[in-house]
Amino acid sequence: MSDDTDTPNIEPNESAEPLRRAIGERYLQYALSTIMHRALPDARDGLKPVHRRILYAMSRLRLTAGGKFLKSAKISGDTMGDFHPHGDQAIYDAMARLAQDFNVRYPLVDGQGNFGNIDGDNPAASRYTEARMTVFAEALLEGLDENAVDFRDNYDGRLEEPEVLPATYPNLLANGSSGIAVGMATNIPPHNLNELCDACLHLIKTPDARDDTLLNFVQGPDFPTGGVIVEPRDSIARTYRTGRGAFRLRAKHHTEDMGRGQWQIVVTEIPYQVQKSKLIERIAELIQTKKIPVLADVRDESADDIRVVLEPKSKNVDPDVMMNMLYRNSDLETRFSLNMNVLIDGRTPKVCSLKEVLRAFLDxxxxxxxxxxxxxxxxxxxxxxxxxxxxxxxxxxxxxxxxxxxxxxxxxxxxxxxxxxxxxxxxxxxxxxxxxxxxxxxxxxxxxxxxxxxxxxxxxxxxxxxxxxxxxxxxxxxxxxxxxxNADLQWGRIAEQLRETKKIFGKDATYGPRRTQFAEAAEVEDVPIEAMIEREPITVVCSKMGWIRAMTGHIDLTRELKFKDGDGPRFIFHAETTDKLLMFGANGRFYTLLAANLPGGRGMGEPVRLMVDLPNEAEIVDLFIHRPDGKLLVGSDAGDGFVVPEAEIIAQTRSGKQALNVKVPFKAHVCTPVRGDHVAVVGENRKVLVFPLAELPEMTRGKGVRLQRYKDGGMSDATTFALAEGLSWLDPAGRRRTETDLAEWIGKRAGSGRMAPRGFPRDNRFT
Structure with missing residues (x-):
């Protein structure tokens, strides 16, 4: 008798299979469903199922371009109930996008009511808006009642829906598409319909035409919001040849003369899919944080057309330099990525070239x-x-x-x-x-x-x-x-239909003229930010708690200033608005601050930790003016250190630049300018060691080498000096004392040193 103890109990209507295979098969089905029925458009009519079902439902409701409007709630409800059971809100969102002339080059839905705007505002609820088809949608449906395409059962088998629309023009390229499937995505920009018809006619006449030849007709994307494409022609050709690439798109602007040498920049077209309100917020943030110091103000004077005014701080600023900085720091310049991944014959996903997409439409x-x-x-x-x-x-x-x-x-x-x-x-x-x-x-x-x-x-x-x-x-x-x-007669008839389409929707029609222009990206020489800042004297004040401010002018450094309760002065020195400041933290990182960006001196200032990413547990070791050709001696309280050039520690981001590597419980403790030829180190044990500066390595980052050896405690301070001039410090009475006979304390690096000379300050500091 066989042993059946390992055999699972399976009901007659159930089956057993390995979990790996069961999950794999079901996930594959989900992936295919997402790719074919949701995310990727059909190369033939350029539509996804939801858009195709919306238009078919509107045609069944007889919502022609010259007919009546109907409530959007009715349209989305019928679409959901008859063809697309995935939620009326998702259907309404898709329908609303087809009506937005700033999102769709050739709108397929004629909306009445609030269907959103370029500022990013959402459409009104479906019960408040009405819609009907446009002539572009009717052109996609032409011939549908003449057995032009196959029909299939809807989701519950009650009705039939078209598998694809007849489409008298190449809608995939005319309106573009975007979507994310499982393991693949698509992103296709809109194009000019007149140019697409010319390319199709050329492809009918010359079936073996190359993609590069078709670019004589299709210049490139034609976005509904206009703008200027500054991508090189060879890059555009490669993008259309491979089906993958990107286009640099800039806002369109001009310079307005305000008289008396004053001027302002007026932006009239913004890049595709950029929300105007967020663009202005970003530019305002750049002004507030002084990342573009040459820009004084931004104003939105838009009505029906876009008009964003950029006001410079000075009439002496070069407009091209200012715009170049805005291009780099805002969405006035974007990159539109092209990924022409489409369904060929409604079934096979493929990344296609321009010719392959047009050929699929013509077939x-x-x-x-x-x-x-x-x-x-x-x-x-x-x-x-x-x-x-x-x-x-x-x-x-x-x-x-x-x-x-x-x-x-x-x-x-x-x-x-x-x-x-x-x-x-x-x-x-x-x-x-x-x-x-x-x-x-x-x-x-x-x-x-x-x-x-x-x-x-x-x-x-x-x-x-x-x-x-x-x-x-x-x-x-x-x-x-x-x-x-006769195939020749067939292609002749198709060419005739395309010429008729071109005549109706071509360059003389409402949506016909090209909106996006082309230009070469002029190379504007980068000008240092400090060169654009007016040079003015300031006094930098930083408190013990890390509140920083810039007082106007060079004030008396001994003058009493106001601080928050429990706070007091820590750093105070004269500077100029064109200076860069370096701040060294106990975590061993250097942070860069622009003096022109410091808050004014009317109040208590602002916490420096809001300007840079200095951790709360890391104290400020030093704050000073950057010298491009200077060098610094940095060290930790463990007694390790090295020399670092200041030019190597300028940070471009808030996170700063790591220089001295320290491990808990040790911290960065010393940062002093390199002057002279010797180094003096004093430990917490009050022992002083002097050794030649040449024994220290010059590095940009690391732990460094041992400066002084300790049995107990760590390093208190270090400085550099010229041996011939002697080592100086402030005695307990506040008098400057200089010791020139240092033979007793001179030794090799990493030595323990000798007890400090008489009169050395009790805080073990050289300054």
């Missing part, structure tokens, strides 16, 4: 043309069949009337009758010529049409009209058959 247009032609052929055949029946009825009118009047089942009788024999005499030889015999039996379609015919149609004139209509239909049928058999 789709050919398929739509063939399907519509076959549909029209079926309609013509049906109508010709009906017309043949009508003509037979006119030729044998009396017999038809007799059957209808006296037969119990006229339909069956008409179908049984042999109409090849002439059952009636000519009505009048003068005005009626006996026709040729009929084809024989009538079909059910013909009989139904005869029985439904109105009495008023039984006229001689109607018979002539029927024959003319039959002849016209026969001619059209022959033309359609020729079209279906």
């Amino acid at each position: 789709h247009r050919r398929e739509v043309l063939l399907r519509r032609s076959r549909y029209r052929l079926e309609k013509i055949d049906h109508r010709l069949e009906v017309l043949e029946g009508f003509i037979i009825a006119f030729l044998h009118l009396d017999r038809v009337i007799d059957i209808i009047r006296y037969d119990d089942d006229p339909k069956a009788a008409l179908m049984r009758e042999d109409w090849s024999r002439d059952h009636v005499r000519a009505r009048d030889e003068a005005d009626y010529v006996s026709p040729q015999p009929g084809p024989g039996e009538l079909s059910e379609v013909q009989v139904d049409a005869i029985l439904n015919m109105r009495l008023r149609s039984l006229r001689r004139l109607e018979e002539m009209e029927l024959k003319r209509e039959r002849d016209a239909l026969m001619l059209e049928r022959a033309q359609i058959e020729d079209l279906l058999e």
Whole structure:
């Protein structure tokens, strides 16, 4: 008997499989669903399922471009209930975006009410707004009722929805698209429809055209908010050739002359997908933090059009230099990344080139043309069949009337009758010529049409009209058959349709002219910020608690100043607004402050920790004016240190620049300018050691080398001096004392030293 103890108990309607495989299969299904039905657009009509379903629902509600508006809540509700069961708010957000002319180059929805604005304000609730389709949306739906595309069941099988729209123009490139799927994403900018039609016509004429050749027609993106593209042409060509790349986009501006040498910059177009309110907030923040000291003010004077005014601090500032700084520090210049990842034939995700996307659209247009032609052929055949029946009825009118009047089942009788024999005499030889015999039996379609015919149609004139209509239909049928058999005729018809689209939506139309222009990014020489600042004397004051301020002018350094309760002076020195200040923290990092950016001296100042990322537990070791060619001696209380050039410790960010590496419980303790040829070190044990400066290494970062050896305690202070001039300090009485005979204290680096000379200060400090 076999052992079944390891076999799980499985119900008859359940199955067992490894967890890894079960999760893998289900996640793959989720990923495919996200890629195909949510995130990536179809290359043929350029739409995602939610947008396609919104437009189809609006067409079913007959919301044509010239028709009535309908509440957005009704539109989103019908879309959700019939085709897209993913929440009415998500549907309304997608529909509102299709109506925003600052987001969509060719709006597909005509909105009435508040649909948001370029400042970033959200649309009003769906119950307050109304919408209908635009002519661009109608062009996407043209031919939908002529079997132009395949339909599939909706989510619950009650209705059918189109798999793709016929799309008379390349909407994918015209309006662009963006989305994030599982493991892939897409980001396609809008383009000019007139240029796209020209590129398609060239591709029809020259199927093997290269992507670079197509750029003679499609210059580049054409954003709804305008702007100026400053990307080099070879970079644009490479982007369209590979389907991946980026475009540098700048705001459009001009300089306004205010008279008397005064001027201001006026921004009239901002980069795509930049919210104007946040852009202005960012520029105002740059002014407040003085990161762009040449900019005095920013004002939003926009009404229907964008007008953002940038006011310089001085008329002597170069406008190009100021704009170049704004480009680097704000969204007046952005980079739009292109990732042309789309669904080919609605199923296969692929990163396509410009040519591949246009080819997918043209192949789709050919398929739509063939399907519509076959549909029209079926309609013509049906109508010709009906017309043949009508003509037979006119030729044998009396017999038809007799059957209808006296037969119990006229339909069956008409179908049984042999109409090849002439059952009636000519009505009048003068005005009626006996026709040729009929084809024989009538079909059910013909009989139904005869029985439904109105009495008023039984006229001689109607018979002539029927024959003319039959002849016209026969001619059209022959033309359609020729079209279906000849590829050249098909491409000729598609080209004709594209020319018609170009005529309607081209450069002379409302949305036709190109909005985004091209220019070369002028290389403006970087000017140091301090060169743009007016040079004025200031007095820098920093308290023991780290509150810093800049007093106007060079005040008396012994003057009594006001501080917060429990606080007092720590650093006070004369400087100028063009100076850079270096602050050394107990964590071994140097922080850079611009003197021009310090708060004014009217109040108590501001905490320096709001300006730089100095940890609360790290004290300020020193604060001084930066000397570009100077050097510093830095050391920790453990007795380690080295020499560092000041030019190597200038920090460009708030986080500062690490120089002296220290480990807990030790801290950075000394920072002093290098002057002379010897180093003097004093420890907490009051022993002094003097050794040549040449024994210290020059580094930019590290722990350093041992300056003095201690059995107990650590280093109290260190300084540099010229041996010939002697070592000086302040004695307890405040008098300056200089010791020139230092033979007793001179030794090798890392020695323990000798007890300090008589009169050395009790705080073990040289200064």
